[in-house]
Amino acid sequence: MSNMIKKVNGVKDVLPSEVYKWHTVERVAARTAEVYGFGELRIPTFENTQLFVRSVGETTDVVQKEMFTVTGRNSSYTLRPEGTAGAMRAVLENGMLQSDPLPLKLFYTISCFRNERVQAGRLKEFHQFGAEMVGSASPAADAQMISLADNIIRRLGLKDIELHINSIGCPKCRSEYYKGLRTFFEPHKDELCDTCRERLEKNPMRLLDCKSEICREIGKDAPLAIDHLCSECAEHFEKLKGYLDKMGIKYMIDPKIVRGLDYYTRTVFEFITTSIGAQGTVCGGGRYDGLLEEMGGAPTPALGFAMGLERIIMTMENQGCEFMHTPSCDIYIGTMGDAAKERALILTESLRSEGYHAECDLMDRGVRAQMKYADKLGAAFSVIIGDNEINTGKAVLKNMMSGEQTELLIDDTFSEKFGDIHTAHMFELESLG
RNA sequence: GUGGGUAUAGCGUAGCUGGUUAACGCGUCAGUUUGUGGCACUGAAGACCAUCGGUUCGAAUCCGAUUACCCACCCCA
Secondary structure: OOOOOOOOOOOOOOOOOOOHHHHHHHHHHHHHHHHHHOEEOOOOEEHHHHHHHHHOOOOOOHHOOOEEEEOOEEEEEEEEEOOOHHHHHHHHHHHHHHHHHOOOEEEEEEEOOOOOOEOOOOOOOEEEEEEEEEOOOOOHHHHHHHHHHHHHHHHHOOOOOEEEEEOOHHHHHHHHHHHHHHHHHHHHHOOOHHHHHHHHOOOOHHHHHHHHHHHHHOOOOOOOOOHHHHHHHHHHHHHHHHHHHOOOOEEEEOOOOOOOOOOOEEEEEEEEEOOOOOOOEEEEEEEEEOHHOOOOOOOOOOOEEEEEEEHHHHHHHHHOOOOOOOOOOOOOEOOOOOOHEEEEEEEHHHHHOOOOOOOEOOOOOHHHHHHHHHHHHHOOOOOOOEEEHHHEEEEEEEEEEOEEEEEEEEOOOOHHHHHHHHHHHHHHHHHHH
């Protein structure tokens, strides 16, 4: 073991015994998104480094110190640290804004890569379900995006998730706001923590997000972005709140939400849970009206969100939410002797071609051991075939739960007969609840 | 990048202030009479006690370094 090559720090294996949890989340999310009119987009795992530098922002932590980048042949590629940049690149490159009816509605399930220190709910390779809507500047679009995320979260059975919303304005109102922030913090410059002193120059809005007690104390009465919105942004936010109210989606206004990716404008939101530790943001997103233009496209309003699948699953586990279970074995065919083995092989094949999960012995076990195996598989039915059964052409089908036994012919009619009994059994199970 | 904690079979753990073949539970495999599971019982396989170095007659046990993991800061999903 000591000389075995192990996996890299900060990544995870999902074993067959756990994968049903992922299927649950992925399927519910995709199905819900489809109901909202979103189509699945599949994008490459890596892109040109410049794509992320330009879109996510040169000064962000993600770009500055968390990207996995490889260089070769005069090119620099980066494993995607998030999905929006790649999705928008695909939108522009494929001319979707010209060819498809607006708004574009896209979703994707991807893994992302960020070279960070690992922690509960934070991995170097993590998975996101993302959704993006391109072309609409309407606050109704914001409301629908939030509704989609909210719906997925609710359909997964998650409880006690808070929706925090905020507006960080557009470049127009922001330049004014930055001035205000700088003049507010300037007198306290020496008291601020090192990173905040830098932030004052680079991105003063981040000061509000600092967890240091001193900075928080100083920033207590700092001007807030929502209080400095231009009239258009203010109206947009008011309308969004009105829509959310009418849709019955509860939210709280959290003026402290500052997204760490530079492309965000106007509406930003987070769904937060307290049940999985410090990394409680289970879903985050917002508007990025300037991004497509920044990437070389026509000015086009857009917005989106991403859900962290690991965090969603963790929260579900924590709250005892139900997952869809993968169906277990329908029938186990036990055998004694070579003739029976051949017959079992044929029966298994024909059962499988009818869509049943059938299993037979591949380990040369004794009958008793085979039955134990069948039990471990959770087989609903079993049948044992030996010389007697081969000679008479009949075998006994056993219901593993009730012990009920039925005699069946082990010929071409077996699959069909089994099908009848199996559906009756499933019906019975369902009526029992 | 910064801080704290942990490191024993596939998993979860025990191993007292250093002393002969490292223990237990779960899981795996095989049996408990001849052809039938769930319970119970018996047995087996499986660990150079993370790695390297040091102290010692002797180290899983003490010390140091490295690595990994966990948690938090930061950041984000």
